[in-house]
Amino acid sequence: MGNFLAGKVVAVTGAGRGIGRAVALAAAAEGAKVVVNDYGVAIDGAEPASEVAEAVVREIGAAGGTAVAVADDISTMAGGQRVVDTALAEYGRIDGVVCVAGILRERMLFNMTEEEWDPVVATHLKGTFTVFRAASAVMRRQKSGTLIGFTSGNHQGSVSQANYASAKGGIISLVRSAALGLHKYGVTANAVAPVARTRMSANVPMELAEIGEPEDVAAFVVYLLSERARADGVTGQVYTVAGPKIAVWAQPRELRAAYAEAGVWTPERVATAVAGVVGVDPMPMLARLGEMEAAARAGERPNG
Secondary structure, three states: OOOOOOOOEEEEEOOOOHHHHHHHHHHHHOOOEEEEEOOOOOOOOOOOOOHHHHHHHHHHHHOOOEEEEEOOOOOOHHHHHHHHHHHHHHHOOOOEEEEOOOOOOOEOHHHOOHHHHHHHHHHHHHHHHHHHHHHHHHHHHHOOEEEEEEOOHHHHOOOOEHHHHHHHHHHHHHHHHHHHHHHHHOEEEEEEEEOEOOOOHHHOOOEOOOOEOHHHHHHHHHHHHOHHHHHOOOOOOEEEEEOOEEEEOOOOOOOOOOOOHHHOOOHHHHHHHHHHHHOOOOOHHHHHHHHHHHHHHOOOOOEO
16 A cells, blocks of 8 residues: 555546546555445446446455445436535545546437437536536635546547547536636646546547556556645646556647738638638548548558
8 A cells, every 4th residue: 555645535436447446446555535436337328237336445445445435327416416425424525536437329420319419428528527516615615626537539529429529528628627717726627538448448440559558547647636746736737648658738729820901801811811821720630531431441440
């Protein structure tokens, strides 16, 4: 057992399997008391089963740690609140929340149904909001705390996961909003875009050249939860963790600008500005579409 998180209370959603489980185990191993949340559903959000959270609690206990299970659905306000309320009831405080829970329902945009859109956005984006909402109210009073959302490289866009990509992009904006709004209360917020071998990564439509294990991601999350990250001023950031690689994403900013003559735009002036000064910022994934489509037809996955 380490002491990187000694004395802290941390809640982790989606902690029954994959990266969430690795984060819960790593946090406990570094001295945190852990609330293990998992609704226990299949990858598409079906067939909930509470025993997966209980299994991780037993695993933490067997290793000498302290944990409690919460099997609620965090896509509901009551579920998110119960995760935080359990931490307060069991351990008297909440120092960090890590929102990993997610599901997938893949479909091309023109075929996607409401039943395929709503649960994915609800689990990823709303599920992060419900826990952030409940935790931030407590952290504001404490004048300390850490919020961690899980995004994905797919926030750049996805061929057949418009629901998932939209939710992951929303999580980044939610994290940045939380970082700004809670800074004066001593609360930090960051996002992690993991590249690791999990149930979800098995569905990525290309072979990833840079990929690691859930434990790689967990080590980084433990850092973000620690006083070291607070001392380093880490907030409002998006990080990728892919095996031995850690990368930080750029903050949104304007690239180039043009101004209308006499302050008036016409379609012709707009066309001239875009063709000349403003231009475009090419989508990295757009150049890969042909390769991805060819590989899909052949039943293969291109290299990432």
